[in-house]
Amino acid sequence: MERDVMRQLLAWKASKHRKPLLLEGPRQVGKTWLLQEFGRQAYGNVAYMDFEATPSLTEIFDGDFDAPRIINQLQLATGTRIVPGDTLIVFDEVQACPAALTSLKYFNERANEYHIACAGSLLGVALQKDSSFPVGKVNFIPVNPLSFDEFLADRQPALADALKTRDWTLLAPFHNRLVGALRDYLFVGGMPEVVARFAENGDYAEARLVQQDILNAYDRDFSKHAPPDEVPRIRAVWASIPRQLAKPQARFTYGELGPGARGRTHGAAIEWLQQAGVVMRVAQVSVPRLPLAGYVETTMFKLYLADVGLLGALGQLDPSVIINGNQAFTELRGAMTEQYAAMQLLDAFARVPNYWANDGGTAEVDFVVQRKQDIVPVEVKANRNLKAKSLAVYNEKYAPALSVRASLAPYASHGTLVDLPLYALSALPDLTVDLAVSP
Numbered sequence: 001m002e003r004d005v006m007r008q009l010l011a012w013k014a015s016k017h018r019k020p021l022l023l024e025g026p027r028q029v030g031k032t033w034l035l036q037e038f039g040r041q042a043y044g045n046v047a048y049m050d051f052e053a054t055p056s057l058t059e060i061f062d063g064d065f066d067a068p069r070i071i072n073q074l075q076l077a078t079g080t081r082i083v084p085g086d087t088l089i090v091f092d093e094v095q096a097c098p099a100a101l102t103s104l105k106y107f108n109e110r111a112n113e114y115h116i117a118c119a120g121s122l123l124g125v126a127l128q129k130d131s132s133f134p135v136g137k138v139n140f141i142p143v144n145p146l147s148f149d150e151f152l153a154d155r156q157p158a159l160a161d162a163l164k165t166r167d168w169t170l171l172a173p174f175h176n177r178l179v180g181a182l183r184d185y186l187f188v189g190g191m192p193e194v195v196a197r198f199a200e201n202g203d204y205a206e207a208r209l210v211q212q213d214i215l216n217a218y219d220r221d222f223s224k225h226a227p228p229d230e231v232p233r234i235r236a237v238w239a240s241i242p243r244q245l246a247k248p249q250a251r252f253t254y255g256e257l258g259p260g261a262r263g264r265t266h267g268a269a270i271e272w273l274q275q276a277g278v279v280m281r282v283a284q285v286s287v288p289r290l291p292l293a294g295y296v297e298t299t300m301f302k303l304y305l306a307d308v309g310l311l312g313a314l315g316q317l318d319p320s321v322i323i324n325g326n327q328a329f330t331e332l333r334g335a336m337t338e339q340y341a342a343m344q345l346l347d348a349f350a351r352v353p354n355y356w357a358n359d360g361g362t363a364e365v366d367f368v369v370q371r372k373q374d375i376v377p378v379e380v381k382a383n384r385n386l387k388a389k390s391l392a393v394y395n396e397k398y399a400p401a402l403s404v405r406a407s408l409a410p411y412a413s414h415g416t417l418v419d420l421p422l423y424a425l426s427a428l429p430d431l432t433v434d435l436a437v438s439p
Helices: 005-014 031-042 055-061 067-078 098-110 122-128 148-155 157-164 168-188 192-201 204-225 228-245 263-275 308-314 327-349 389-398 422-430
Strands: 021-024 045-050 087-092 115-118 139-142 279-285 296-305 354-357 364-371 374-380 403-407 412-414 417-421
Touching: 005 031, 005 139, 021 031, 031 045, 031 087, 045 067, 055 067, 055 098, 067 098, 098 115, 148 157, 148 168, 148 192, 148 422, 157 168, 168 192, 168 204, 168 308, 168 327, 168 417, 168 422, 192 204, 204 228, 204 308, 228 263, 228 296, 228 308, 228 327, 263 279, 263 296, 279 327, 296 308, 296 327, 296 354, 308 327, 327 364, 327 374, 327 422, 364 389, 364 422, 374 389, 374 422, 389 403, 403 422, 417 422
Parallel strands: 021 115, 021 139, 045 087, 087 115, 279 354, 374 403, 403 417
Antiparallel strands: 279 296, 354 364, 364 374, 412 417
């Protein structure tokens, strides 16, 4: 499958300011495959090391960080001749060798002609940042689950190419096909192994088995990496997310976790899940001004998972919802649709979005995103219902240059208000009023 992040990897290789690279993202999101495929496409050969599978490799980094010595030993260990600029050196599961992480500082300062890229457990790497992490000596590229656009390109490349044109007249006859593909995506999600298995035979039940395996692996990570006394609280937060999002007000409330639960008792558990990359914390802003980060209400937030398919699996969403028309969009009170939108906005803007609520709590817009010098409110609907009272309140108060209703309805424009199909959320960064005005 093709991944959009490959363009960033190629840009990293070509950059005159290149530093050793660290791919960031939750476990099983495809970081290892990406580096191996990148090496195959862009380099003469790859010197690949997995520190978890072969613990003896860690001995190479014992003692000093002399780059020529390390390179010679890496060549012997991998059986690969390392040529500066033509060999990609891959440190996989790098969290299992903290000294290899530290060595990146010295490669950057003394031997940057060697191209080194690392992958591993985001949580394990984050834990190393408190010790000898090479701050300022490493480039980072985030890796997320496949976006809907990538999922569509893997299954229906011609339709994906058409979607990229943003030609709404061209796309109109294919609206129902795009909604059908999006329905599949809401269940399958974007975890690469799930997508690959689903592509083999279109079996939803088999895709769900792979999702369950991933959830089980995450649960093992909770026990493996977290302090023992924190594990029950992490599991409580994790298990509560589907029902938190299914509430009429999806804001995270500690009361859902049980009697006595508070920020001081469970805040660290949420932080741990964020560090692991398996949840997104979408914080409230009370005033939509630039920069949004300056107006965040830290105690008001929603928690989404990293992947919409995993949310369905964690919430035990039955595969039959895919057969029953557009039921998948409304399951968990529309939480699946909001989860999808959060993922798409993160992918489109390379930052976690926020949401807006007024002081009295009588109006709430699902997402607000910072787009250059604009702030765009995005109301998400799980069907064709275009009633958006909270968005109307927001628009009357702040008069944004562009506001968006994302739903299953086809594209339409109403001056500065645009009805954008859910499957086209990736168009938002470049959507303008001039382009959006209907003939």
